[in-house]
Amino acid sequence: MSKKVRIPTPLRKLTNNEELIEINAANIGDAIDELQARFPGIQERLVDEKGEVRRFVNVYVNEEDIRFLQNRATPLKDGDEISIIPAIAGG
DSSP: OEEEOOOOOGGGGGTOSSSSSEEESSSHHHHHHHHHHHHHTTHHHHOOTSSBOOTTEEEEEEEEEEETGGGGGOOOOOOOOEEEEOOOOOO
């Protein structure tokens, strides 16, 4: 059983409009690398120059924010669902 990444609408143009992508990564960092290998250009939207998840991008594993887990090192297990949620500003 694999893991699944839920792609937000603004990034679906990079994933051929796929909303749910199956991956085999061991952790969040590997998941981002796998997405980049399959969908070039997506990584720069998710991480900064240092390779850290951008401030305005929230990543959750089974509804838990990776910032409160192990960030990019957060381990993944079969059946996990990763959600990428870009922060929306407004007022």
